[in-house]
Amino acid sequence: xHHKINILLADTQQLFSEGFTAILQKIQGVETNVxxxxxxxxxxxxxxxxxxxxxxxxxxxxxxxxxxxxxxxIKSQDGTTRVCVVSSYTDHxxxxxxxxxxADGYFSKSNNSDELSSCVTQILEGxxxxxxxxxxxxxxxxxxxxxxTNGSRxxxxxxxxxxxxxxxKREQEVLNLITxxxxxxxxxxxxxxxxxxxxxxxxxxxxKLGVRNTVNLIRFALDHELIS
Numbered sequence: 001x002h003h004k005i006n007i008l009l010a011d012t013q014q015l016f017s018e019g020f021t022a023i024l025q026k027i028q029g030v031e032t033n034v035x036x037x038x039x040x041x042x043x044x045x046x047x048x049x050x051x052x053x054x055x056x057x058x059x060x061x062x063x064x065x066x067x068x069x070x071x072x073x074i075k076s077q078d079g080t081t082r083v084c085v086v087s088s089y090t091d092h093x094x095x096x097x098x099x100x101x102x103a104d105g106y107f108s109k110s111n112n113s114d115e116l117s118s119c120v121t122q123i124l125e126g127x128x129x130x131x132x133x134x135x136x137x138x139x140x141x142x143x144x145x146x147x148x149t150n151g152s153r154x155x156x157x158x159x160x161x162x163x164x165x166x167x168x169k170r171e172q173e174v175l176n177l178i179t180x181x182x183x184x185x186x187x188x189x190x191x192x193x194x195x196x197x198x199x200x201x202x203x204x205x206x207x208k209l210g211v212r213n214t215v216n217l218i219r220f221a222l223d224h225e226l227i228s
Contacts (some may be wrong), residue, residue, distance in 0.1 A: 003124055004031040008047055010038040010058035011086070016109075020057065020086070023113045030120055041065025048074060048081070055082040055123065057107075060089060060098060061161045068094075068101045075102035082123050094165050096136040105129035160224050166208045172226075174201040179218050179227045 038044035060067030084105035
């Protein structure tokens with residue numbers, strides 16, 4: 001079946017979007033019409049407004065807006081618009097969040113472009129697409145972390161975006177106040193929650209980030225620019 005589809009591309013790297021366009025145009029049986037590019041979340045929202053968009057290919061990491069929330073926003077505006085994430089982030093928790101937000105597909109940037117044809121046709125037929133090596137549950141053998149030249153594995157937490165995905169919004173608020181040297185009671189007063197709840201959040205944050213005390217937690221947050 002021949003398809004003609006209007007496409008929006010959203011990625012912070014213009015060169016990637018242009019290369020991605022060239023690959024899309026080579027797909028057999030699909031006439032792709034790229035009607036716009038966006039390099040930020042707000043640009044994507046503006047580009048999709050008032051347009052007839054059949055499919056959005058988008059990264060999930062933007063400097064201004066949360067990518068997962070953007071998926072929900074797009075799907076709530078027009079349920080017929082298909083959304084496929086194209087990202088270098090393949091952590092299974094993030095992939096699952098994207099699908100729960102309404103994504104129709106998740107394509108890894110590290111994969112071969114030949115797989116893109118299957119991605120487009122599968123999504124157009126109403127199915128969801130997961131590219132090779134992408135999971136929504138933990139694989140039996142977790143080997144996603146890139147291997148460094150010395151043979152050790154780079155921590156997932158080396159990346160600011162992935163770190164922030166590990167923390168809930170409330171935990172990020174608590175972390176921000178911890179770095180301002182506020183104690184549990186002061187944080188509780190600021191957020192209108194109990195100091196016991198703050199203590200639970202503090203423990204969860206340290207567990208998720210792999211630190212054992214507040215001094216190391218603050219140092220970690222500063223080193224990885226996690227504070228606003």
